Amino acid sequence: MEAYQPRHSQKPSSPSSTNSGYYFVPKSVCTWLACGFLALALLHLLCCSPLAGAGDREALLSPLLHYFNDTYSHFSSSGAGQSCDYSEGRWVRAPGHTRRYNATACDAKESHDCIRNGRPDTGYLDWRWQPAAAGCRLPAFDAGAFLSAVRGKHVAFVGDSMARNQAQSLVCLLGAAFPHSVVYRDPVAWRQNFWRWAFPTHGVTVSMYWAPFLARATGKPENDSDPDSVVHLDALADRWAADADGMDVVVLAAGHWLLNRAVYHNGSAVIGAHAHPDRSYTDIGYALPVRQAYRLAVERLVSSGRPRTVVLVTFSPHHFEGKPVDSPTACTNTEPYKEGEKELEGFQKQLRSIVIEEAEAGARIAGGAARVEVLDVTKLAAMRPDGHPNVYMQRDPFAHGVQERMPSDCLHFCLPGPVDTFNEILLQILKKRR
Numbered sequence: 001m002e003a004y005q006p007r008h009s010q011k012p013s014s015p016s017s018t019n020s021g022y023y024f025v026p027k028s029v030c031t032w033l034a035c036g037f038l039a040l041a042l043l044h045l046l047c048c049s050p051l052a053g054a055g056d057r058e059a060l061l062s063p064l065l066h067y068f069n070d071t072y073s074h075f076s077s078s079g080a081g082q083s084c085d086y087s088e089g090r091w092v093r094a095p096g097h098t099r100r101y102n103a104t105a106c107d108a109k110e111s112h113d114c115i116r117n118g119r120p121d122t123g124y125l126d127w128r129w130q131p132a133a134a135g136c137r138l139p140a141f142d143a144g145a146f147l148s149a150v151r152g153k154h155v156a157f158v159g160d161s162m163a164r165n166q167a168q169s170l171v172c173l174l175g176a177a178f179p180h181s182v183v184y185r186d187p188v189a190w191r192q193n194f195w196r197w198a199f200p201t202h203g204v205t206v207s208m209y210w211a212p213f214l215a216r217a218t219g220k221p222e223n224d225s226d227p228d229s230v231v232h233l234d235a236l237a238d239r240w241a242a243d244a245d246g247m248d249v250v251v252l253a254a255g256h257w258l259l260n261r262a263v264y265h266n267g268s269a270v271i272g273a274h275a276h277p278d279r280s281y282t283d284i285g286y287a288l289p290v291r292q293a294y295r296l297a298v299e300r301l302v303s304s305g306r307p308r309t310v311v312l313v314t315f316s317p318h319h320f321e322g323k324p325v326d327s328p329t330a331c332t333n334t335e336p337y338k339e340g341e342k343e344l345e346g347f348q349k350q351l352r353s354i355v356i357e358e359a360e361a362g363a364r365i366a367g368g369a370a371r372v373e374v375l376d377v378t379k380l381a382a383m384r385p386d387g388h389p390n391v392y393m394q395r396d397p398f399a400h401g402v403q404e405r406m407p408s409d410c411l412h413f414c415l416p417g418p419v420d421t422f423n424e425i426l427l428q429i430l431k432k433r434r
């Protein structure tokens with residue numbers, strides 16, 4: 001295996017973001033002040049330092065240039081009320097970019113801990129997302145900036161196992177740089193469906209609430225050998241709904257379960273089913289239930305009057321590419337797709353659109369108190385067939401040779417892995433001014 005270097009003592013990359021006091025002054029003012037001072041300092045160094053030799057000058061200038069670069073990139077990507085569109089772009093090679101933590105040390109789900117499980121290629125860790133929009137750059141994750149942006153707040157992830165994948169990525173990214181502790185953990189350890197972490201330096205808590213339909217659901221979600229999911233589209237899943245009033249940042253991610261077999265209720269009436277073998281049900285498809293589940297969740301979160309940020313994550317496609325989920329060759333790619341190599345399928349585009357439309361609908365009814373944002377990951381996730389555990393969801397999967405059927409995961413991402421980029425964008429959303 002290539003040398004793996006977790007960057008535990010990684011310094012927050014931006015001087016502006018480590019100093020929380022900075023945020024008390026409007027950012028644009030600071031940016032321009034900083035630019036002004038730096039321009040003067042640069043001029044002074046360039047013109048008025050005859051004693052400094054060329055090498056000395058470079059040594060003196062380089063930290064300043066870095067600072068300027070960084071300040072400028074913040075300004076162009078997220079300052080002054082402007083924001084970048086991160087939904088379109090391409091993956092560019094950036095050695096080490098995603099080597100930021102050791103998933104074993106932050107207690108991530110073992111089936112996502114690809115390095116521990118012996119995945120031999122590590123090139124999937126060497127990419128960063130480059131937005132297509134002119135002048136935009138997505139800054140690397142900065143744990144200090146994230147914690148400062150959510151100081152004193154409760155950040156809750158609500159949804160399916162992709163929500164959990166992103167929540168664990170965030171906890172690992174933050175935990176590599178700041179002290180933390182577990183407040184609560186799902187007694188069923190391997191599931192990790194409900195847990196809460198605390199970051200005491202900033203009074204921040206991060207929680208995961210597993211609710212694969214967002215709405216209340218019984219059957220398969222509670223008992224995996226039950227073939228039916230029974231979903232109540234008029235009520236939210238109890239556990240997160242009970243805690244919703246105390247959430248400041250809510251990240252919603254669901255969709256995959258709604259593509260599968262389920263029976264839908266509205267109050268006491270059965271309104272239909274999807275992908276159900278019993279033909280006596282009306283098939284209502286997946287689009288209406290997805291829309292209804294998001295609408296119910298968003299309306300609940302924006303109608304309470306509590307100022308908060310609700311972030312809807314768009315659909316993250318899997319890469320089984322028609323192969324069975326127990327195929328050892330389902331997603332063995334070692335590089336991202338190139339532009340045009342793989343187009344989104346119709347249902348993936350549709351699920352993405354529904355989430356965006358429901359976010360827009362939520363923003364319209366939110367009034368002043370709540371902010372509704374879209375974290376559009378569909379394209380960037382679709383381009384990363386190489387970032388999944390594949391058969392490395394188990395430790396040393398080839399210890400007994402290559403089997404004909406081997407469980408493989410081409411949906412969730414390795415930790416660390418491409419899902420860390422979701423949190424890089426989440427940070428930019430949270431830093432954005434209204």
Ligand SMILES: *[C@@H]1O[C@H](CO)[C@@H](O)[C@H](O)[C@H]1NC(C)=O
Binds near residue numbers: 062065066069137
């Ligand atoms: C400034 O950033 C660009 C990329 O955005 C990089 O190519 C360049 O080397 C950086 N310059 C300094 C001095 O850090």
Ligand SMILES: *[C@@H]1O[C@H](CO)[C@@H](O)[C@H](O)[C@H]1NC(C)=O
Binds near residue numbers: 004006102104105115
């Ligand atoms: C990751 O951390 C675990 C335990 O905290 C340690 O045993 C392991 O050697 C580390 N892995 C790497 C690749 O550094």
Ligand SMILES: *[C@@H]1O[C@H](CO)[C@@H](O)[C@H](O)[C@H]1NC(C)=O
Binds near residue numbers: 223224225226227
């Ligand atoms: C889970 O579902 C299966 C199939 O419907 C059933 O036989 C079993 O009793 C259920 N287990 C529990 C704990 O409810």
Ligand SMILES: *[C@@H]1O[C@H](CO)[C@@H](O)[C@H](O)[C@H]1NC(C)=O
Binds near residue numbers: 233266267292
């Ligand atoms: C559920 O029933 C209520 C009351 O009849 C109705 O307003 C609502 O549109 C129904 N929702 C769905 C998803 O059918």
